[in-house]
Amino acid sequence: MKIESLDLPDDVIRFYLDSGIEELYPPQAEAIEKGLIEGNNLLAAIPTASGKTLLAELAMLKAISKGGKALYIVPLRALASEKFDRFRSFSSVSVKPGENRGLRVGISTGDFESRDEWLGSNDIIVATSEKTDSLLRNETSWMQEITTIVVDEVHLLDSANRGPTLEVTLTKLMKLNPNCQIIALSATVGNAYEVADWLKAKLVLSEWRPTSLREGVYYGGNINFHGSQKLIDPRTNDDAVNILLDTLEEGGQCLVFESSRKNSVSFAKRAGAKVSETLDKLTRNALDELVEQIIENGETEAANELAKCVRNGTAFHHAGLNSAHRRIVEDGFRSNKIKVISSTPTLAAGLNLPARRVIIRSYRRYDPNYGMQPIPVLDYKQMAGRAGRPHLDPYGESVLIAKSYDEMAGLFDNYIDSDAEDIWSKLGSENALRTHILSTIVNGFATTRDGLLEFIEATFFAHQNDTWGIMDVVDECLDFLRDNKMLEGDEALLPTALGRLVSTLYIDPLSGAYMVDGLKKIKNPTTIGLLHLICKTPDMRQLYLRSNESEIINDIVMAHSDEFVEIPPRSKEMEYEWFLAEVKTALLLQDWVDEKPLDPITEKFNVGEGDVHAFADIAEWLMHSMSRLAGLIAPEMSTDVSNQTALLEKRIHYGASPELIELVSIRGIGRVRARKLYDNGIKTTDSIKEAGLERVSELIGPKTALKLFNEIGLHLDIRSEEPGKVNSQTMSSLMENEQSTFSDFEK
Ligand SMILES: Nc1ncnc2c1ncn2[C@@H]1O[C@H](COP(=O)(O)OP(=O)(O)OP(=O)(O)O)[C@@H](O)[C@H]1O
Ligand SMILES: [Mg+2]
Structure with a gap:
């Protein structure tokens, strides 16, 4: 089948011909025959390298030419950037009705509690499944304008960590936009027909591969x-x-x-x-x-x-x-x-x-x-x-x-000689369900217990299993949410302000419950105490405690015993060990915010540099969440910790002491250079200007100094622009910024 023969705008055909793609691969031709371009849902379970992305592109471009908007969901950041780079080549394709411009593409992979309204000005948006979930929770308005959803690597439904989020997100999207076209791309798996059935999609199954x-x-x-x-x-x-x-x-x-x-x-x-x-x-x-x-x-x-x-x-x-x-x-x-x-x-x-x-x-x-x-x-x-x-x-x-x-x-x-396994929904556990039940209620996808059951009936889990088995778990989750004041009502389910906040912050309700409890109890809030409070939550990644470390960490705990919200008795061995591992994680973060160089941190805690950043990214998000929760429950707290949590959030972001925050807030100035400037008397943006280029160059090198001076000007530019009007250069720097805030999901 020739690209030229497809019912697509001339600009699109020309784009592919110019890039040397003239003929469709056989499974691609089959997808066309099954109504890909007419808007049918489609699941392509075909081998690696067989051109699944092109299928998605054709459907997206067709939809956009009819005034639509596409969302491309990916599991990993490396893949998000690859797809973003690829789709950016459509900037020469002009198919939007009534508009004489190339396509706009946006990417969103980090920073959970944000609506990202500006992203909506794009024709194609590439996002991770967690980010999509978060955009839905924040009721981002353009989500309703999406007409085409692509789910890349949909077999990840089977992943215990990531699958439930993808599954619930897709269920919500299908409820929100029932007429939306869904294109799911999968490796060849045993039960692709089951996923296709769930998505009401035509199935393209093939073993064909273009290169041997x-x-x-x-x-x-x-x-x-x-x-x-x-x-x-x-x-x-x-x-x-x-x-x-x-x-x-x-x-x-x-x-x-x-x-x-x-x-x-x-x-x-x-x-x-x-x-x-x-x-x-x-x-x-x-x-x-x-x-x-x-x-x-x-x-x-x-x-x-x-x-x-x-x-x-x-x-x-x-x-x-x-x-x-x-x-x-x-x-x-x-x-x-x-x-x-x-x-x-x-x-x-x-x-x-x-x-x-x-x-x-x-x-x-x-x-x-x-x-x-x-x-x-x-x-x-x-x-x-x-x-x-x-x-x-x-x-x-x-x-x-x-x-x-x-x-x-x-x-x-x-x-x-083996075929890949079947894939199975992992939504059935309390840990997976708790957070999604809350967000489903908060966002109005279910307002009663019956409504919630109806929602669950629409998931892949229910498609594969009898739902009676899950009812007890659902009721346990509802009880938990009520006990922790995130939900009210029995038959009618009403989210409280706390429930709403926990959902939009994108934290596990159990994390929310620990934080609220800790904030109410904490008497002597210090850096280590507050860091430990976030390290106790299930959203935090935990460091492994080695046997020879127990005593050292125990000594630290004893020396700071009044700073922790609660220390379990040593007689409860397992619980105490777990507590020590949480403290160990908090100690890593403390070294980070105390500006310890990365080398000794990576050596002391036996982790990679990227791990330190990953710990810090999660911690920043959790500290931000705690700060917001503190604001909400302020009257119930004995001490005002809001300022402390807000400052700690910044310190975690930059890995810096409080006095460096102003300097490190300038883009391109890391904590090491900021420290050098500070120790030489240059402590604020104004003092950088006063010191002049020459002096600053002496301290941090001429190249960086020049960038720094530009940055001070550029910084003002960014702030003065309205989000909707940012130019593409500023946009890409914003995106770079955003990408580095949550470096998470690598398997
Ligand atoms: N009809 C075609 N003619 C020539 N090249 C094509 C055609 N369709 C796709 N390609 C090229 O094939 C390559 C692989 O495609 P793609 O990345 O979409 O594979 P995939 O099926 O998604 O594989 P994976 O399962 O590994 O993700 C791309 O470089 C793409 O440009
Ligand atoms: Mg692919």
């Missing part, structure tokens, strides 16, 4: 494929290194998946020594530029470690990297400067990367309850599917590694 992907297992010196073998030169005593050197020799690049961050770092280092020998002068120079950027964008030893690898043409990638480093690594690989990335599964889903070969070094992953466990087939297929992407590589190969013949046979049976 050969899946093999390395054993005994060969990569063994079905029906053929590829001999690998044993240049080193590391099989994976030999396989990747072979890939480079053939002119390809390599993506290596590891089971842990530590392994991903050590592999990149190890491989670097060999990869470096294969680099030409031009690549070396290009890599040196990347190295400079890496050093500029990092405070810790990890930056040096990454820089060392990149100098050799390799890199590691995991959620512990800061976002600038992640971007440099992804772009460096895309532009064929970095030859090898060894990654945790953060790069496994949806991304288009030029990987000729994917090496899966470990098909087991650590599970806190069961130890090392084999990964699901679905995860294997996602990783393997990063290889051989159209336009980037002529073919792709994925390689598992076996140590024995039997293991190799098992890998063929259990992965290569």
Whole structure:
């Protein structure tokens, strides 16, 4: 089927022809035949790299040409940026009725409690499922204008962490805009028909892939494929290194998946020594530029470690990297400067990367309850599917590694020749339901218990299970919400002001309950006490307590015993251990706001630089929430802690002491440079101007000083503009800003 034959505006057809896409892939043609462009709901459960995004694009562009607006929901930030970059190329496509302009695209991945009304001026909005949920909770007006919803990687419904939010968000969207077209994109899973049925969507199922992907297992010196073998030169005593050197020799690049961050770092280092020998002068120079950027964008030893690898043409990638480093690594690989990335599964889903070969070094992953466990087939297929992407590589190969013949046979049976598992709703637990029941009531999707049941009937959970089993859990959640004064009424369900606030703050009602209780009880609010209060909530990520740390942390607790809201008795061993782990997390945050350099923090707490940022991001959001809750319940509190929580929120954002807040609020001035200026008597924006460019240059370098002076002017510009009128440059800087506020959801 030719693109030209489709019922689409000329501008759209021209856009695709200009970019070299003339003919639809077979599954795409099937989707057209099933009414994609006429507005039918559609679920495409087709292999990796089979062009699912194009399906979404065609439907979105058609809808926009009829005056519609599209929302593209993704699970991960890396994917959000990739799609945002892609859709921005539609800025040359002008299809909006009555308007002579290219399409506008917006992205939203962070900052939960915000309506983001300005986002609504875009034709396509890319957002994570959590952000979409939050926009719904905040009753953002343009959500009702959405006519096309794309759900990328919809098989994530199966994820225990993320699935329930995606499921409830979709249920709400379908209720809110019953005529909206839904396009769901999925990996090939066993029960795609069930998801399609739930979404009232036509199903496109296919095994077709545009580029061939050969899946093999390395054993005994060969990569063994079905029906053929590829001999690998044993240049080193590391099989994976030999396989990747072979890939480079053939002119390809390599993506290596590891089971842990530590392994991903050590592999990149190890491989670097060999990869470096294969680099030409031009690549070396290009890599040196990347190295400079890496050093500029990092405070810790990890930056040096990454820089060392990149100098050799390799890199590691995991959620512990800061976002600038992640971007440099992804772009460096895309532009064929970095030859090898060894990654945790953060790069496994949806991304288009030029990987000729994917090496899966470990098909087991650590599970806190069961130890090392084999990964699901679905995860294997996602990783393997990063290889051989159209336009980037002529073919792709994925390689598992076996140590024995039997293991190799098992890998063929259990992965290569296996179909992905069925997906199952994870909405059934109290932990998953509590927060969604509250928001469903707050946003008026249900006003009575019966109405709530009707809402639940519309979820994927109810589609797969009998709902009688869930009723007890629903009633327990309702009781919890009533007991904690977030809800009133029996048959008619009425949210209280507290319930509304908890819902829009996007915190678990259990977190809200802990905070309210703590705020009422706290007598001597100090930094560690308040930080511990947020670390106690289920929304906070917890540090693991090692056995040799109990006594040290216990001593700290004793020294500050009157600052904690409540200390469980030592006799309750488990509870006390848990409490100590919360305090440990609070101590990490305290080091951060006390301006301890990142290096000692990462070493002391055995975490990555990106982790410190991730902890701080969550903590900032929770401290903000606590500050808002304190405002609401002020009369019931014995001490006024509002000012303290508001200041702590800022300190967490910048990782800085109170006296630096004014300086660090200037964009581009981090806490390290701010400290340098402050200690040299330059303590405010005015004193920067007074000191003059020369003096400031002496302290923080001429390049940054120049940026800083520009920034002081630019800052004023941003504030003076109305949100609706921001120009694109300002818009993108705002978005950069926003993206860095919640660096969360990496798997
Ligand atoms: N009809 C077509 N002709 C040529 N190239 C195409 C066509 N359709 C899609 N492509 C290209 O195929 C590549 C892969 O597509 P895409 O990222 O949409 O895959 P996907 O199915 O979403 O895979 P994954 O499951 O890994 O997310 C893109 O570079 C896209 O431009
Ligand atoms: Mg995709």
